Amino acid sequence: NAGVTQTPKFQVLKTGQSMTLQCAQDMNHEYMSWYRQDPGMGLRLIHYSVGAGITDQGEVPNGYNVSRSTTEDFPLRLLSAAPSQTSVYFCASSYTWDGIYGYTFGSGTRLTVV
Amino acid sequence: KNEVEQSPQNLTAQEGEFITINCSYSVGISALHWLQQHPGGGIVSLFMLSSGKKKHRRLIATINIQEKHSSLHITASHPRDSAVYICAVTAGSTGTASKLTFGTGTRLQVTL
Numbered sequence: 001n002a003g004v005t006q007t008p009k010f011q012v013l014k015t016g017q018s019m020t021l022q023c024a025q026d027m028n029h030e031y032m033s034w035y036r037q038d039p040g041m042g043l044r045l046i047h048y049s050v051g052a053g054i055t056d057q058g059e060v061p062n063g064y065n066v067s068r069s070t071t072e073d074f075p076l077r078l079l080s081a082a083p084s085q086t087s088v089y090f091c092a093s094s095y096t097w098d099g100i101y102g103y104t105f106g107s108g109t110r111l112t113v114v
Numbered sequence: 115k116n117e118v119e120q121s122p123q124n125l126t127a128q129e130g131e132f133i134t135i136n137c138s139y140s141v142g143i144s145a146l147h148w149l150q151q152h153p154g155g156g157i158v159s160l161f162m163l164s165s166g167k168k169k170h171r172r173l174i175a176t177i178n179i180q181e182k183h184s185s186l187h188i189t190a191s192h193p194r195d196s197a198v199y200i201c202a203v204t205a206g207s208t209g210t211a212s213k214l215t216f217g218t219g220t221r222l223q224v225t226l
Contacts, residue, residue, distance in 0.1 A: 033213070042118075042200070042216040058213060090157060092214075100145040100164055101204055103214065107156035 002026050006091050006106035013081040013113045021076040021109050023091030031094035031101065032074040036060065036087040037108075043090065049074055081113045117141050120201050120217035127224050133188040135220045137201030140182065147214070148175050148186050149200040157200070160186075191224045198222070 007022045025032065033048035045058030049068040063085060065077040074093075078085060091106040119138045127133050137146070148160040161168050161175040163184065168175050172191075177184040188195055201217040 035214075035216075040218060042116075042218040043202075043214070044216075045213050048213060092157075097162075100162060102145075102162045103147065103159055105149075105157040105159070 004091055004093050004104050004106040006089075006109050008109060009107065010110050011112070013078070013111065015081060015083060015113060017078075017081050019078050019081065021078075021089055021091075021111075023074045023076065023106060024072050025074075025093040025104070026072065027093060027095065027104065028071060029093035029095050029104070030071065032068070033058070033092050033094070034064070034066065034074070034076045035090045035092065036085075037090060038087050046076065046089075078111075083113045085111065086113045087111060116217070117205075117215050118201055118203055118217040120199075120220050122220060123218070125220060125222045127191050127222070129192060129224055129226050131191050131224075133191050133195075133222065133224075135186045135199050135201075135222070137184045137186070137217055138182060139184075139201075139203050139215075141203065141205045141215070143203040143205055145204045146177055146184050147202045147204070148184075149202060151198045151200060151219070153197070155197075160199075188222075193224045193226060196222055196224050 004025045030051045034046040035043040037043045044060050047066040049055045055066050089109045092103045094101045121136045146163045150158045163177045172189045174187040198219040198221050200219045202214045
């Protein structure tokens with residue numbers, strides 16, 4: 001199993017450009033989520049999905065869109081990149097064990113918006 | 115005040131020392147997670163706790179639900195333990211697709 005695969009690992013965008021961060025998992029996990037990590041702030045939830053066709057907003061959703069057409073894939077779209085979106089992005093998928101959710105994280109995408 | 119507080123923020127230790135990282139939280143939780151992030155690296159889940167204590171090799175994690183407190187211990191620390199250790203909680207009752215709330219991390223540096 002590959003686990004959670006994120007692409008690309010690094011990306012530089014110009015202000016106003018759009019792009020999609022890819023996230024795929026091969027563990028048949030229902031729950032997937034996107035986080036951003038900024039210095040001194042800890043990780044914050046952007047969007048999450050509890051299954052194919054179902055998505056919801058997290059703590060910092062503005063400027064991002066998601067969709068979940070399959071169980072495996074959960075792409076994150078930046079509609080019009082802004083310097084404030086410079087961050088490291090992590091995708092995670094979750095499994096349940098005895099009613100508790102455990103998490104597997106991708107390796108991250110480092111995004112710079114200039 | 116953050117829902118999840120970690121201490122210390124930074125920690126330097128010599129190889130072989132016993133290390134303790136603390137995490138306090140202010141909400142009801144279904145589970146607490148300890149995560150490890152090496153510089154420039156991804157995030158790895160070390161432990162998921164809902165009660166008691168877990169041990170894996172030189173790592174021990176404990177949780178006190180009544181006091182809303184958890185500790186991560188590293189015995190016989192080694193330079194390869196140098197990383198950021200992150201505490202996170204899933205709020206709410208068990209069985210719900212709860213979201214993670216993170217602490218800001220503890221940066222550990224273990225020197226020879």
